[in-house]
Amino acid sequence: MKSILIFLSLSILVSGEIDKVFHYQPEQVHLSFGDLPNEIVVTWSTQDDPKESIVEFGEESLEQISKSKPIKFVDGGNEKSTQYIHKVTLSNLKPSTRYIYHCGSSLGWSAEFWFVTQPKGTEWSPRLAIFGDMGNENPQSLARLQQDTQRGLYDAIIHVGDFAYDMDSENARVGDEFMRQIESVAAYLPYMVCAGNHEEKYNFSNYRSRFSMPGGTENLMYSFNMGPVHFIGFSTELYYYLNYGIKPLVNQYYWLEKDLEIANQPKNRALRPWIITFGHRPMYCSNDNGDDCSKHNTVVRKGLPLLGSFGLEDLFYKYGVDVMLWAHEHSYERLWPIYDYKMFNGTIEDPYKNPGAPIHLVTGSAGCKEGREPFDKIIPEWSAFHSRDYGYTRMTAYNTTHLYFEQVSDDKNGSIIDSFWINKQKHGSYL
Structure with missing residues (x-):
């Protein structure tokens, strides 16, 4: 009996040590x-x-x-x-x-x-995968993104909000599972993010803590450069969760204004002529779900009148933002160049040649447990292409004058269902 007790005690001790090592294991x-x-x-x-x-x-x-x-x-x-x-x-x-x-x-x-690491200087062609709204259940695009990453197709990833569905669920175990799932992509490429509505719980605590974006702003707004592109990430959610106060929204607006002013200075715009922003909730969409972007005036686009506006469309137009990347709608949609519901096509033959207004892309179809989003029966004229296929967007900034985008369909086994070039010889404010 004594030997049995000694054996059990040793087993518990060894088991405890193994458990301790397991809990120190990086993941x-x-x-x-x-x-x-x-x-x-x-x-x-x-x-x-x-x-x-x-x-x-x-x-x-x-x-x-x-x-x-x-x-x-x-x-x-x-x-x-x-x-x-x-x-x-x-x-x-x-x-x-x-x-x-x-x-x-x-x-x-x-x-x-x-x-x-990135090449030195600006004369190289960054390649990115861009998507939003990917959960730990039904992450349709993840397998293909894993393959793309191992094949060296990208220099970075941009995830435009909504992770895991939701990272705080089940005492944050869902967040842990999601972060383990994306490790096969994110451990090899910079995984750049912005907050979505599914990150809101506990004042975005999971989002703030789990990611490490530059700038010291708890990942809410920041910018980074890749080759000829200046990228700006920001939070649309500050317009919707005012229970956390209006100060973060106001601070972000003035931070964006300052960052854009610097990026648009002639010497900087000559060096990096492309300015691309990404935030979760779009200013425009043609989805038939009663969501905010399906209405004429969204708070992200026009601001909050009671606070004196702080809308972003005028600001981004003023400083000549070239492309705005969005998600939130579980679909893909490309718009013609647009400002204040007016189209500004470059030419009839090539609407994206010196377009005269920003180009909006909604890419929220990477896959989650909420499924897909429907579209209006009558698509507005400013919508150039739309699809409910699961998938994600690829972007290549070839040089200072040409950007290329394509949409990958997971439903169609990786086929490219949409592609377009932006050819812009003049950079700067549209005003």
């Missing part, structure tokens, strides 16, 4: 751009606190080390869903270089991943 690894062009931020989670956050990396071997400290995250004040999030910045990286890396601590390490 949900993903990348993002840092504040500087030669920086990459590695983010991951552990269930317990290993007291250190380490990334070992290098070109041929893991000879370089960067460190930080873990941050405790408690979802919605529920101690049962506590985890530790690790954010480590890799600095002074060489351009156009493939690095291998793994992350963790002395108590547990991730698998080995890799990434490729």
Whole structure:
């Protein structure tokens, strides 16, 4: 009997140690751009606190080390869903270089991943995959995005809001599952994001904590450069969840104005002539679901009159934003160049040649448990193309004068159902 008790005690001790190691194991690894062009931020989670956050990396071997400290995250004040999030910045990286890396601590390490840094300067052609509204259930586009990533088709990803459905669900276990699912994409490419309505719970706490966008604004608004493009991410949700106060909305508006003013300065616009914004809820759509973009005036487009407007369409038009990327509607739609419901086609033969107004793309069809969105029976004349197919958008910024977009259909086994070029010889304000 004594030997049996000793065996059981040892089993419990060993079992406890194994459990402890398991909880220190890194998971949900993903990348993002840092504040500087030669920086990459590695983010991951552990269930317990290993007291250190380490990334070992290098070109041929893991000879370089960067460190930080873990941050405790408690979802919605529920101690049962506590985890530790690790954010480590890799600095002074060489351009156009493939690095291998793994992350963790002395108590547990991730698998080995890799990434490729941006070329130096602006004279190269960034390639991106763009989509929104992808859940951990029914993520139709994920498998193809995983294949594309391993084949080296992209330099970055932009996820235009709505993750997991929802990251806070089941004491944040749904968020954990989603972040594990996208690791096979996001551990190899900068995974750039903006907040959607499904991130709202507990003042966007899961979204703020799990991602690591540049700029120190808790991922709500930020910008980054890739080749000839200046990208700006922002939160449309600040217009809809005023229970968290109006100060974040006002701060974002003035932040956007300042960022656009700098980007539109002649020397900067000559260097990076393309300005592309991305936010979750669109200004325009032709969906037949009673949603806000199906109405004539949306608060994102026209602002809130009681607050003195702060609408974004006039601001983006003033500073010559070329393309606005949206999601929220579970469909794909491309608009003709438009401002204030007026079309500004470049020429009859080529509407996207020097178009004279921004071009809107709604790409929210990557797949989630809520399914697809219907369209109006009569499509407005400003809608150039629409589809209910599951899928995602690819973009290539070929140079300072040409952008190329194509829509991949998951329903049609990866076929391209829409494609177009933007040919713009003149850059700057439309005014």
